[in-house]
Amino acid sequence: MNIIRTNSPTQTQKHDLYLLQDTCRNHDSISLTFPMEEDCIYYLLYGEEVLLSAISAFFTENQDYECSAFTAPVHRRKGYFVRLLKELLKETGETDLIFPVDETCPDTLAAIKAIEASFWYQEHIMELPPSQLFKTSHSKDRRYSDKLSLTIATSPEETPVQCVFLLEGSTVGSCFLDFLDHGTYFYGFEIAEPLRNQGLGTACLSLFLDTYFAHPNAKRFKKLFLQVSGLNEPALALYKKAGFQITETLSYYVY
Structure with a gap:
């Protein structure tokens, strides 16, 4: 082993x-x-020039290391992951290691349990299903429907695209779009803090969806998806109300 x-x-x-x-x-x-x-x-573990197991880590803005690890299915439960983890710990010291985990994989759960990592929180991937894609109108809030507008803050050549929401000409929020091969990633949706919890988030999201799917090339955009923390219950409720459905969940564990 090398x-x-x-x-x-x-x-x-x-x-x-x-x-x-x-x-x-x-x-x-x-x-x-x-x-x-x-x-x-x-850290790569080779056996006779074949990569059997590997672990990667990068330092995040939260002052921890986010880690990913894979071990070939036929070489699991032989201690390879733990050997690599011990090598990584020599370098990272007391800094927390964060492992994103798909809990549908029993081998991954067994490995996480074996090292006694602690559950932290979940992240959800949500997608607007085909039945919701081309609705001509979403729910409107009469308080804002005639006063709210959307503008593109970036040039056509720039990516990601930034959308800005204006209420009677004043900026009240924004979001970003990244056009990928498998669909459009919606992220960074934010309403100005003093204006939250007043229905403005729902109105802005409704306006965005109407604008997005009214685009002449809407059918070419494929799926629209986003990622949201399970800790952010208001955002999760907002996206569900708009028709988004959870398609994948990652659990984050701390070691």
């Missing part, structure tokens, strides 16, 4: 990481991936 530590995987190592990742994704029916970012730490 353990390699690197911040810059070679092309061969990247190929091995992708192969390991895709093998695990197909076996476990999950969507998690390795982050391929420049500031990532990687």
Whole structure:
């Protein structure tokens, strides 16, 4: 067995990481991936030039390390993940390690239980289903429907696209759109703090959806999806009210 530590995987190592990742994704029916970012730490465990297990970590703005780990299905429950984790801990010290986990995978849950990581919170991926995509009108709030407008703050060439909400000409909120191959990612939706809890979020989201799906190329946008924390109950309720449905849930564990 050979353990390699690197911040810059070679092309061969990247190929091995992708192969390991895709093998695990197909076996476990999950969507998690390795982050391929420049500031990532990687520990790779090889056996006879075959990548058996790998763990990656990157330092976040929350002053912790977010980690991803994969072990080839036929080589699980042999202690490989724990060996890599011990090597990583020598470098990260007392800093918290955060593991995003798809709880539909029993092997992952067993590994998390074995290291006695603590549950923190959940993140949900929500998607507007086909039955909701091309509604011509969403619920309106009469207090705002005639006073609210939406404008694009970025140039046509820029990505992501920033949408700004105006109430009688004054900025009251914004959101961002990132057009990806598999759909449009809606994120950063925010209402100015003094104006929250007054129905303005619902009105702005309604206006956005009407504007988005009225676009001539709307049918080419594919799905519209977003990510929301399970701790943010008002946002979760708002998106459900607008027709979004949870399609995937990640649980975050702290070690």
